[in-house]
Structures are given as C-alpha cells and as structure tokens.
Amino acid sequence: MSFPWARQYEPKTGLTKFLDEKLPLPRLVFNAVGAGYPVPRNLNYMWNFGVLAGFFLVFQIVTGIVLAMHYAANAEVAFATTEHIMRNVNWGWMMRYAHANGASFFFIVVYIHIFRGFFYSSYKAPREMIWLLGVVIFLLMMATAFMGYVLPWGQMSFWGAKVITGLFGAIPLVGEPIQIWLLGGYAPDNAALNRFFSLHFLLPFVIAGVVILHIWALHIPGSSNPTGVEIKQESDTVPFHPYYTAKDGFGLGIALLLLFTMVFFLPNALGHPDNYIEANPLSTPAHIVPEWYFWPFYAILRAFTMDFILPAKLWGVLAMFAAILMWFFLPWLDRSPVRSGHYRPLFRKFFYGLLVCMAVLFWCGGAPAEEPYVMLSQVATAYYFLHFLVIIPIVSQVERPQPLPYSITEAVLGSDKKAVLGENTEPAA
Template structure:
C-alpha cells in the first residue's frame, strides 16, 4: 500500500490547509498517509491508551482544581466537599484517582511490551529514552497528587519519601528545605506540590509530542522485530489502526468504569480518609501500588556500608537505598546499549525470553515485598530481588547479547503473514 497524498475536497478544509497545514499533518501522522506494519498485535494498543488517560487526567484535574483548596487547614475538607456537595464531584474525583492507577497499568504494560519486542533498540533509542523521561515525570506528578487530599497517608508518605533526600551528603538538608519550603512537610509543601502537580502534566504532554515525533521518524517496531521491506509489509494507519485503537479504547473504558463505579477505593488506602496528623504516625506507611517495587528497592539495604576492617561508614543504609532506587530507573536509559543483540523480538531470542519472564516475576516479588512490613524473611527476599533486578540489566543482558544464538528471522513481515493465511 503506497503512502496516499492528502487532497481535501471540502472548500473549508482547503482554506484552512492553505494557511495552516494541520489536516495534512494529521493525515500523515494518524491518517491514511501513515504506513504502519501490518502485523501489530494488541500490545501496540497501549500507547494510544496512555494518551487517552493523560487527556482524561488533565480534564478531570482542571475541574477538580476549581473546587480544591491547597492549604493545610482546608485541603482535606475541600476534598470532602468535592465528594459530597459538588455536582458529580465524586465521579470527577474517583475518575481522577483511579485514572492515576490506570495510567500506570497502561504505561507499565507499554514498557514491558517494549522490553519484550526490543523496541528500545536502534533506531528507536531516543524514542525509548523520552519514554523513560515521561515515566520519571509521571512518578513525580502522581506522588505530588497523592499528597493533595492531605490525609494521613498523604502526609506521612510525603514525609518518608521527601526525607530520603536528607541522606544525600552535604546538600541533603538544603534540598529538603527547598522541597518542603519549611523545616517539615507542611502548608508550604502542600502549596508547591499543588502548583507542580498542575504544571507537570503539561510538561508530560510536551515530552509525549517529542515521543510521537521520534516514533514517526522510523515508524513502529512490530512483533517480529524486523524492518519493513516495502509497501506489502504495511497498511495505512487509518482506517486499520484507528479502528483497532478504538476497539482497545472501548474495552479499556469498560475496565476503567468497572473500577470507578464498583471498586473506587480498591487501590486506595483507608488511612487517607483520616485527616493528616503530624502527632500520630500510621502503623505501616505504604506508597500507592505503582511505587511498591521501587519502595522495596529503597528499603533493600538494611546495613551501613563501611570500609572493610574499620568502623568508617562510606555509605549509610539510607543513602544506599536512595542510590539504588534512582539507579533502578536510570539504568533504563542505558538499555539500548546494554542489550546489543541485533535481533529485536524475544520471539527469536530463546535465552533473552527466559530472563525477560524472570524479570517480570522479580518485579512482582519486589512489589509484594514493598507492600509488607519488613519482617522475617522479607528483607532478605527484597535484597535478593533487588540484586537480581540490577543483575538482569547490567550483567545478563550484555552477556546474553553476546552468547545467545537467535532463531532464524523471517525474510519479511508479509512472508509469515501470507504463510499463515495459506
């Protein structure tokens, strides 16, 4: 299928197009003028779903902000006011709060799809790295958003996580004062978190535009991980993938709606319905589910690291946790170079496929450990799972890239597709 040229019939579209070629841009980006590999499976639906959730979060967030008060005295009450008095305020809030979780579900699947099919490899390294930037921005945004209802978990979660920065030598205290705007989490902190929580989603939109730009430079990867050879390997994005994405959106909205209408508090913590109280620490402080694997990594090191044979501590347990947690995301930036196998898709990489699934299990184990109190065998399990996480990326990936013998690749995308149809 060859790339179709945009020739508008409507006089109005022609008039606009002559002055602002926005319709031809759409035609080339998500229309009949964008040739797309014809073998994409449903795992390729999650990028458009992430875009949808981002829009939903921004719209519901803007309306929530019209009724929310970002001061420590009134924040909790204003959220209750939204839930009880504002027309459909409960719906807005539940959509926004569950939307945060949906965003992470969708984006984690999107990332693991990329890991399986080698979408981070040349020539899509920058596309991947922009994705990691989006992930970092999402984490910061969601963290600050969770503080806004000013419940017990908001307050104590903010206290635990921001205090991590105090472990950084020399400048830790200055960073803390800068984050808090005070000598502890308080009104000034809530104020700046509100401001940044409103701002960052628009920064995310900016990075998503770059992400899309980089995507369109070389087009999508595909489940076979081989380059497209010619028009016979592609179909126009519209109507084929607009229809497929619309189907994905429909299924996803059903799932999202089921959460919002039947189990709106399933992923939340009951303690966040208690107003923040700096004199009463909750028995067990846990972050939202999507941070749990990282929280386990943060708590993995339970001992100070000192020069052997002396008592001189070089890295405190707390600082080691902070370094590992940041490292667990930063290592993703290096992925395109840590894995230098020429074959992208795990379908043709027998060894890589196995460690891929081990990584999935490892992250689930980390998530479980992150949710529990650090008692009994769990700190050891957390330490081993953390070590495995880094071994996966820093040791196994490079070694496997070198020693693995991949299965033979199909000649082109159309070959296996035609064979399957015969």
C-alpha cells in the first residue's frame, strides 16, 4: 500500500545508512509495522487478533523446539518421555503446559479473527488473496494440531489418530491405500508416530511462510476497517506505530495474563484426562473425542447417520472438509457492495444465527454420539451450509443496506465538513 502522505524512512546513523544500502531490513520493518505504514484510524480491538495470532505462532514454535529436545518419537517410550519432560526436565512441566494451552489460545484468537472477517466481509475485493491465504493457514493449523495431539501417545492420542486416519478409509477405491500410506501400516504405531512428529515439527515453519505471504498481501490494499469504507484522505489514517503498536501491546498483555492463568492454575482444563493413560490398542475409551478446537467439524462429521447413494461415513467426511473449503468461495458468494455488517441489518441477523449455530456445533462435537446431540448436530450442520451457500448469496442480492459514511474520518468525527476534509479547524493566530 502506498500513500503520498506516508512517512518515509530516513537512516540517521552510519550503521543504519550502511544497512539501508546493503540490507534494508530497518526500512522493511518501518514500512511494514512502523510509522511508515498508515492504517485506518477507526480500527477497534477486533483488529488485535491478527497480531495475537502471529505472536502465538512464534510462541508455539519456540516452546515446541524446546520440547522436541527432550521428546523421543518412538511408540515404546513416547509416553514415558512426555512424563520425563513433566517430572525431570527443569521447567519442563511449564513448557509442556505452555505449549498445550498455547495451541488452544492460538485457535481462540484465530477463530475470533475469522469470524471478525465474516462480519466485516474482509474477504471482499480487493482483499480476496488475503482471505484465501488465511484459509490455507487455518487448514495447516488443523493438520499441525492433529499431529501434535498424537505425540503424547496417551489413550486419546492413539484412538484419535485411529479414528481420524480411518476417515480416509471411507473414500472409495483409494481410501484404504491412503490410510495405510498415512500410518505407515494398518494401525497407529511407531511409523505413524515418527511421521506425525516430523510433520508436526515442519508444518509450523510452513505456516510461518504462508503468514509472511498473508501479511505481504495485506500491505497491497491495506487494512480493512469497521465501516468498510476505503481510505480517501490523509485524515483517514494514523501511523501503525505508535498508535496500534500500543493498542496491540495492551491486547497482548491481556492475552498473556489469561494464558499464564491457565498454565499455572488450570493447565488441564482444556485437555482430556484419558490422555494421561498410556496408549493401549486393546482398550477403547468409552467416549473418543478430539481437542476442543476440532469439535464443530467433528459434530458435522457425526451428523450424517444414514446411507443415501453414498455411505453415511463418506458423506460425513465430505461435509467435514467442505465446511472449511467453501470459505475459499466466500468472496464470490457474497455479492453485496457493502462490506461492514454494521450497515447490513439483514445480514447481521443471519450472522448472529451463524454464531448460535457454531456454539451448538462446539457443544455437540464434545458430547457423546447419542440423542439429543446427534439431532442438534444435524440441525446446526444444515444451517451452517445453508448460511454460506444459500442465505449469503440471497441476502447480498435482496438486502437494502443502510447509508455509508462518506469517509472513515466522518465515521469517527461526525459530519463536520472541515474535520472530514482534514482542514484546519483552529483560528489563525
């Protein structure tokens, strides 16, 4: 994004001048997250979660590298090395709890970030590529988290791996060979654990690479804002630093306070007690359930209980993957010229319906596969797909949006003409 009023980087010392000429990293930082990056002046705290997601990615990489120094990806000793980290490694218990709860916080901020994008239509032109890369990041996160959940080699780790990889077996003709290829055998064992550990270690760096592309794509059109109105003048913007670095810093402080409250006082609240039992292929847990951040998609998977042309299991697998993949098409499903949900009253009502739907799916995904949870999952799944594939396209065509402000400045300061046009409102001396 280039604006004529954006501040330009000016190296002042010999070292910074040398760096700017040979390796202009200071200029890159200044233009990317510093005073040289103008952003809309009306961003609220919902725009903090992108920065928080980036922080938790780095947090997970750092804590994961430390844990990998003490972990052995071997089915015979994986559970024991996990306990070794907890009991014998200095501060190992804190590293493991920070990594486990950090994954939950990573998903919390990403879910909020995604649903902020839904409400403010951050997927609309000219920001389609930002959105598409964001969906790719989410899919990579899901894969990384699943493989990480297997590594402690407890009961839920083992049976979760068996159930999830078993889903590929529902694919006609090629399903069983794919399942065997993924596991390196007919059941989760040493080969599967080695593969999952290798990919779990590698994929966060792939995510980091896609995040760089995501931020690069963001800097071309610039940040969206709560009004959905594009920047028109200098008065619509403020420098990213110090205004939003301070705001993001405050949000980060709150997030860290909550994270370490979980780490020190409620470290296992988001986990499952059965994962403290060593994996046993001969003992199936009464209720196999994945980590909480998979629950809505697990509920969609289990919502299909009847064979219709295709087996119910295959319908569930297709629906589970389609639930995320259809986000790729949102920029073209929503044809409304207005972005912000604040100015779309009908869209806003259905968005609240989507939030209720997701809450039901979260609840049902963590519940046993019995009534009334199965029926509720089916109703919520039906609404979920109707929302994206039917309701959004229809609403975008028939809705009458409310009037938009002329500019971001008008939305912030009111309709005073001089303030909106950025003119000097103080009397001359």
